[in-house]
Amino acid sequence: MSELYPIPVSVLTGFLGAGKTTLLNRLLKDASLADTAVIINEFGDVAIDHLLVEQASDGIIQLSDGCLCCTVRGELVDTLADLIDRLQTGKIARLKRVIVETTGLADPAPVLQSIMGHPALVQAFRLDGVITLVDAVNGNATLDAHVEAVKQVAVADRIVITKADLQDDPEALAALHARLRQINPSAPLLDVTDETTGVAALFECGLYDPTTKTADVRRWLGEEAAHAAHHHGDHDHHHDREHEHRHDDRVRAFTLVHDGPVPFSTIEMFLDLLRSTHGEKLLRLKGIIEIAEDPGRPLVVHGVQKILHPPARLPFWPDAVRGTRLVLITLDMPEDYVRRLFAAFTNKPAIDTPDRAALEDNPLAIAGMRR
Numbered sequence: 001m002s003e004l005y006p007i008p009v010s011v012l013t014g015f016l017g018a019g020k021t022t023l024l025n026r027l028l029k030d031a032s033l034a035d036t037a038v039i040i041n042e043f044g045d046v047a048i049d050h051l052l053v054e055q056a057s058d059g060i061i062q063l064s065d066g067c068l069c070c071t072v073r074g075e076l077v078d079t080l081a082d083l084i085d086r087l088q089t090g091k092i093a094r095l096k097r098v099i100v101e102t103t104g105l106a107d108p109a110p111v112l113q114s115i116m117g118h119p120a121l122v123q124a125f126r127l128d129g130v131i132t133l134v135d136a137v138n139g140n141a142t143l144d145a146h147v148e149a150v151k152q153v154a155v156a157d158r159i160v161i162t163k164a165d166l167q168d169d170p171e172a173l174a175a176l177h178a179r180l181r182q183i184n185p186s187a188p189l190l191d192v193t194d195e196t197t198g199v200a201a202l203f204e205c206g207l208y209d210p211t212t213k214t215a216d217v218r219r220w221l222g223e224e225a226a227h228a229a230h231h232h233g234d235h236d237h238h239h240d241r242e243h244e245h246r247h248d249d250r251v252r253a254f255t256l257v258h259d260g261p262v263p264f265s266t267i268e269m270f271l272d273l274l275r276s277t278h279g280e281k282l283l284r285l286k287g288i289i290e291i292a293e294d295p296g297r298p299l300v301v302h303g304v305q306k307i308l309h310p311p312a313r314l315p316f317w318p319d320a321v322r323g324t325r326l327v328l329i330t331l332d333m334p335e336d337y338v339r340r341l342f343a344a345f346t347n348k349p350a351i352d353t354p355d356r357a358a359l360e361d362n363p364l365a366i367a368g369m370r371r
């Protein structure tokens with residue numbers, strides 16, 4: 001395949017009426033988004049904006065009616081395959097980027113899975129990032145009511161607040177910011193009305209940083225931002241809102257760290273076990289691994305639920321930090337269990353943890369593990 005591949009795919013999600021189409025229309029006016037295909041599911045008789053209709057003749061693909069979350073898994077794959085087919089047969093001259101707009105209350109995981117989990121498509125497309133819109137007026141109530149909304153925020157690479165102009169209570173806005181930070185400590189939080197919330201801020205969230213033309217692992221993992229947010233945010237919300245937002249507390253983002261190389265088979269077994277026992281609770285996984293067999297070339301892994309993107313090797317380490325870092329975004333997954341499992345596999349069992357052989361024989365033996 002040529003250097004055009006893999007084509008970046010961005011997923012634009014956000015609650016009903018959050019302003020996805022509005023933002024999309026604005027973004028599409030940017031010349032740098034020429035040769036972008038937008039995959040959008042037209043919902044009943046909701047009008048597609050003028051610009052989108054105009055662009056349709058140039059190859060924008062609209063999915064048929066129906067909720068993206070439940071019907072499109074097959075179709076989205078077909079649509080993406082069709083795009084590649086059109087490209088290869090010359091029906092589309094160029095395709096630089098794909099944006100998938102999900103319906104309001106879609107669970108983002110199946111959408112990500114259909115992009116990352118298809119053996120043929122994975123050669124042609126790469127997931128660039130998830131952009132989640134949150135409405136400043138209704139966002140809080142939506143997060144309370146729908147766990148899908150919390151998931152959308154949790155898996156985001158970029159969070160965009162819309163309709164802040166309609167929210168006249170600055171305290172409510174600040175509380176929403178704090179809440180979003182808590183659910184997702186690493187994604188940049190942007191305001192849609194801010195001029196800088198454009199193409200540059202929203203796309204290229206992937207491993208490859210086009211500005212430096214190198215892989216930017218730290219940025220991709222979002223580790224530093226997460227670290228900073230954690231230290232800022234802790235005091236503000238812990239006590240007063242501990243039981244307030246029942247869905248939020250189900251989401252956890254945490255990092256597993258191991259210094260020094262690990263055999264590939266160890267990582268493979270760990271990830272297999274994690275996915276087979278708790279796959280559906282793994283909203284997203286990103287990681288960089290120092291492999292014992294080839295320690296000079298870091299292995300990059302990327303997954304959603306049970307699907308793991310084929311691991312890729314970077315040619316060299318981007319900076320002095322080596323070792324293994326796995327960032328997990330989870331829903332209802334016992335963090336303690338995962339930490340113990342990881343420690344056992346990397347041969348650093350914590351006190352009271354059965355050893356690795358016992359775990360492989362019977363992963364259910366670990367204290368705290370629930371299914």
Ligand SMILES: Nc1nc2c(ncn2[C@@H]2O[C@H](COP(=O)(O)OP(=O)(O)OP(=O)(O)O)[C@@H](O)[C@H]2O)c(=O)[nH]1
Nearest residue numbers: 015016017018019020021022104162163164166192
């Ligand atoms: N005041 C204000 N209105 C906005 C903003 N963003 C979107 N809107 C309005 O909110 C309404 C819904 O916006 P859409 O862009 O259609 O929202 P959507 O997320 O695509 O909606 P669905 O596809 O139905 O989920 C429209 O009337 C927009 O004009 C904003 O930042 N401020």
